[in-house]
Amino acid sequence: MANPKFKAAAVQAAPAFIDLDASIDKTIALIDEAAAHGANLIAFPETFIPGYPWQIWLDSPAWAIGRGFVSRYFENSLSYDSPQAERLRAAVKKAGLTAVIGLSERDGGSLYIAQWMIGPDGETIAKRRKLRPTHCERTVYGEGDGSDLAVHDVAGIGRLGALCCWEHLQPLSKYAMYSQNEQVHVGAWPSFSLYDPFAPALGAEVNNAASRVYAVEGSCFVIAPCATVSPAMIEELCDAPNKHALLHAGGGFARIYGPDGASLAEPLPPDQEGLIYADIDLTAIGVAKAAADPAGHYSRPDVTRLLFNKKPQRRVESFALPVDAVESRSLGG
Secondary structure (H helix, E strand, O other), X not given: OXXXXXXXXXXXXXXXXXXXXXXXXXXXXXXXXHHHOOOOEEEOOOOOEOOOOHHHHOOOHHHHHHOOHXXXXXXXXXXXOOHHHHHHHHHHHHHOOEEEEEEEEEEOOEEEEEEEEEOOOOOEEEEEXXXXXXXXXXXXXXXXXXXHOOOEEEOOOEEEEEEEHXXXXXXXXXXXXXXXXXXXXXXXEOOOOEOOOOOHHHOHHHHHHHHHHHHHHHOOEEEEOEOOEOHHHHHHHOOOHHHHHOEOOEOOOOEEEOOOOOEOOOOOOOOOOEEEEEEEEOHHHHHHHHHOOOOOOOOOOOOOOOOOOOOOOOOOOOOOOOHHHHHHHHOOO
């Protein structure tokens, strides 16, 4: 692929919390805004539709059930075969850009932390699921498989991949992505306002460092959207004084990094909604990889190698007995 130049946008905004239709409206408005500013790629935070389930970090599962969060969150998660999903496809096509949308995917009776890549023709490039939900997230979401660690050729963008949140702390998963010559990476985050300031591992400094290191390790551009927590969300979620010490409004730290680790976009204040933009020139990747290509000339496969199973895992395998076996059983054989 020729080395394209294009403009990327990263979203920093609060979700329309646990409201699917309002989430679609807000997502489309941000897509339209990015297109109006000449963006060819827009990246959304983790589970922007219908918002990250902060309730799982604030109290017991029984409290979340009693407050209606569990049932509401399920009902307002997105099914790919829904009218709301069709609205998103149509909006991306109208805008004529590529979108990587973070969502809570509803599939049957299960939910998944998902990222949906839609091309400028409105067609799906890829659907992926977070390989392993983090800590409390496992009370809400199922998990993906090796097929979700994939990089895709996208016209006008390059080789595009995506991960969510603490997938960026999984060295082997990252290496699986680097090995596919990823050029543009969407690293989606939900907000950095939880357990602040007494849990640095959940904060902006540590996790933006993870995005930045990903850019340098992988010699790729990293688009790192990050949601904010709105005052309205705090009012709904924090029904006791102690919970205000666990979650606060703001927490938006969207960033865009180059393959040398340089910050390419002017950041917004943590409580401000909007889009940050950067001009991407893929020729910079060749310069970075000349120094260190982690899955190429800078690797030592004689010393360390990755075993990578990228086959989709099926929970149910349908099969039929051969005709001769069926006939043999019917005859008592």
